[in-house]
Amino acid sequence: MFELGPIFRALLRQKVGAVLIALQIALTLSIMVNAIFMMQNRSTLMARPSGLDEANLFYLSNTVFAQNYPHQAALEDDLRLIRSIPGVVDATQINAIPLSGGGWSMSLQKKAGEGEDGTGVAVYMVDEHGINTLGVELIQGENFQNTDIRWRAASAVDWPERTIISQAMAEALFPGNWQSALGQTVYINNNEPMQITGIIKTLQAPWNGWDGVERSMLVPYQLEGRNNRYMIRTEPGRRDELMPIVEKALAESDKNRIIRGVTSLEETRADSYRSHNALNRILLLVIVVLTLITAFGIVGLAMFSINRRKRQIGTRRALGATQLQVMRYFMLENLLITSLGVLIGVAAAIGLNIWLVSQFELKPLEPMLLLTGVVVLYLVGQLAVLYPARKAAAIAPATATRSV
Amino acid sequence: MLKMKQLGKVFHTGEVSTHALREVDLHVKEGDFVSVTGPSGSGKTTFLNIAGLLEVASSGEFLLDGDNVNLLSDSQRSKMRNQKIGFIFQGFNLIPELNLFDNVDVPLRYRGFDAKERKRRIEQQLELVGLASRMKHLPSQLSGGQQQRVAIARALATSPRFLLADEPTGNLDSQMAQSVMALLEDINRQGTTIIMVTHDHGLAQRAKRQIFIKDGRVSELTAVEGLHSAGLERVTPLHTHGSADAARQLGV
Numbered sequence: 001m002f003e004l005g006p007i008f009r010a011l012l013r014q015k016v017g018a019v020l021i022a023l024q025i026a027l028t029l030s031i032m033v034n035a036i037f038m039m040q041n042r043s044t045l046m047a048r049p050s051g052l053d054e055a056n057l058f059y060l061s062n063t064v065f066a067q068n069y070p071h072q073a074a075l076e077d078d079l080r081l082i083r084s085i086p087g088v089v090d091a092t093q094i095n096a097i098p099l100s101g102g103g104w105s106m107s108l109q110k111k112a113g114e115g116e117d118g119t120g121v122a123v124y125m126v127d128e129h130g131i132n133t134l135g136v137e138l139i140q141g142e143n144f145q146n147t148d149i150r151w152r153a154a155s156a157v158d159w160p161e162r163t164i165i166s167q168a169m170a171e172a173l174f175p176g177n178w179q180s181a182l183g184q185t186v187y188i189n190n191n192e193p194m195q196i197t198g199i200i201k202t203l204q205a206p207w208n209g210w211d212g213v214e215r216s217m218l219v220p221y222q223l224e225g226r227n228n229r230y231m232i233r234t235e236p237g238r239r240d241e242l243m244p245i246v247e248k249a250l251a252e253s254d255k256n257r258i259i260r261g262v263t264s265l266e267e268t269r270a271d272s273y274r275s276h277n278a279l280n281r282i283l284l285l286v287i288v289v290l291t292l293i294t295a296f297g298i299v300g301l302a303m304f305s306i307n308r309r310k311r312q313i314g315t316r317r318a319l320g321a322t323q324l325q326v327m328r329y330f331m332l333e334n335l336l337i338t339s340l341g342v343l344i345g346v347a348a349a350i351g352l353n354i355w356l357v358s359q360f361e362l363k364p365l366e367p368m369l370l371l372t373g374v375v376v377l378y379l380v381g382q383l384a385v386l387y388p389a390r391k392a393a394a395i396a397p398a399t400a401t402r403s404v
Numbered sequence: 405m406l407k408m409k410q411l412g413k414v415f416h417t418g419e420v421s422t423h424a425l426r427e428v429d430l431h432v433k434e435g436d437f438v439s440v441t442g443p444s445g446s447g448k449t450t451f452l453n454i455a456g457l458l459e460v461a462s463s464g465e466f467l468l469d470g471d472n473v474n475l476l477s478d479s480q481r482s483k484m485r486n487q488k489i490g491f492i493f494q495g496f497n498l499i500p501e502l503n504l505f506d507n508v509d510v511p512l513r514y515r516g517f518d519a520k521e522r523k524r525r526i527e528q529q530l531e532l533v534g535l536a537s538r539m540k541h542l543p544s545q546l547s548g549g550q551q552q553r554v555a556i557a558r559a560l561a562t563s564p565r566f567l568l569a570d571e572p573t574g575n576l577d578s579q580m581a582q583s584v585m586a587l588l589e590d591i592n593r594q595g596t597t598i599i600m601v602t603h604d605h606g607l608a609q610r611a612k613r614q615i616f617i618k619d620g621r622v623s624e625l626t627a628v629e630g631l632h633s634a635g636l637e638r639v640t641p642l643h644t645h646g647s648a649d650a651a652r653q654l655g656v
């Protein structure tokens with residue numbers, strides 16, 4: 001009824017152009033699907049929650065240049081000042097900024113001693129305001145008390161007795177029973193014991209490319225040093241307004257230091273994933289360009305084929321084909337070519353994906369993505385052939401009796 | 405069956421208008437075999453195109469089985485072509501990528517016959533033209549005469565009441581031409597009405613009626629009993645404007 005048989009047999013006798021377009025469709029499908037797959041992987045990475053109240057957080061650097069500077073007193077004054085500013089929810093000194101790319105890592109082990117297995121963890125040194133400032137969720141145990149906070153000199157090598165770790169870190173230390181981590185003693189620097197007094201749901205490390213990015217720990221330390229960073233959390237929607245206010249207040253309160261690098265955590269996230277975003281855009285561009293090239297290829301082949309077959313189309317019209325039947329002929333022809341391309345493309349896409357998975361430790365391609373790619377290619381093919389098919393349908397039946 | 409009244413066709417190219425057909429009056433009855441002759445550019449093909457619903461007349465009335473075809477939509481004309489008219493073209497117009505079976509199948513598919521009926525008709529028609537054993541061959545594997553016979557099989561496959569032939573022997577040698585003409589006469593004897601455009605006066609004279617076209621005007625030539633073999637003819641004007649031209653053309 002739909003002439004599939006004759007169209008197929010006719011294609012077999014004029015196969016070069018059709019095969020070339022089918023190969024182009026196959027290439028587009030395999031690249032498109034795997035590019036989307038890579039984009040999805042990156043998007044999934046970028047969408048991982050940091051655990052922080054990102055929208056309302058910003059931080060700044062405090063660089064002291066004065067000699068004999070009262071670091072401890074100045075730090076306490078600064079934090080008191082910041083916390084007193086209307087609109088500020090809380091503030092803490094912090095040694096590293098999540099997602100910033102720079103931080104501090106250590107290894108925790110369940111047994112003391114050199115040579116014991118350790119699990120890497122990102123270290124955030126904060127005071128008892130750390131949890132509230134960062135906006136992380138404490139799901140087990142308790143926060144640090146003011147009495148837990150210790151001053152850490154720049155040259156110090158010892159560690160406090162208490163720590164709060166992320167759930168991912170608890171899971172890494174106690175696989176399958178992360179809840180049991182609470183109250184356990186773990187060892188840092190091989191032999192220094194630390195008791196896990198709390199577990200927070202999520203807190204990402206500063207390095208987004210690290211496979212242990214969810215593993216982190218809070219340590220009740222305040223740092224004595226010439227370079228400090230303060231993390232500040234504001235009331236919802238007031239961050240941008242408060243960033244210059246806090247900067248100015250700190251700068252005016254003490255002339256022996258420089259306040260700089262006032263940055264929102266959202267900017268840090270954007271910077272952190274800039275290359276991922278750029279690559280996604282490039283991949284998107286590749287998909288669009290490749291799809292357009294394929295579409296134009298289909299249009300070109302169809303137009304060429306129609307120009308070559310004007311007399312034949314006129315004859316079909318003379319023999320009783322309606323305009324709709326002529327259009328249907330070319331759309332079915334395209335459907336067959338696309339089907340061949342899709343068949344090869346699916347095999348190529350799976351092959352390429354197997355290689356990508358083996359090379360970059362990615363998850364395998366989801367069948368739904370492949371199916372979506374197939375549907376998109378069919379749609380592109382049908383849309384691309386629509387214009388040539390309309391041109392073909394417009395060929396007058398009288399063409400059959402003319403010399404063309 | 406086919407009635408044309410004051411039919412005209414004008415082609416417009418820029419500001420130039422060309423009258424391809426002028427005030428044509430013609431009545432073709434069921435079972436007629438009409439030959440159409442005339443010099444090149446006289447309007448024969450335009451006449452055939454309009455008679456075959458391939459083109460629409462610019463003026464006048466054209467009734468096919470009582471239906472005014474000028475009032476039909478493109479789709480309705482396509483269906484009428486498929487159901488009532490068979491075409492034989494000078495260049496055969498077979499589809500080169502399709503074998504004989506699929507070529508004859510083309511109009512049958514548009515007709516909507518089921519596969520079994522299509523197969524029966526294809527085999528029957530290819531049998532009729534003596535090519536049943538070659539139905540899997542491509543047109544390029546056949547001689548010109550054989551290709552024209554396939555075209556005839558295709559034209560007859562839908563059982564049309566009306567067969568239009570545009571120079572059906574134009575690309576054939578005389579022996580092949582005679583064979584194709586004999587086939588057409590046989591088809592006509594079985595009741596199919598035929599209009600055949602030809603340059604070959606010998607073949608034209610074998611038709612039951614002869615139409616002459618010049619400068620878009622149509623005249624009918626009627627053979628005089630007993631003089632046919634001598635090639636002498638009397639002009640019966642279908643239209644007064646055309647008669648003188650037609651007579652001059654024939655040297656009468």
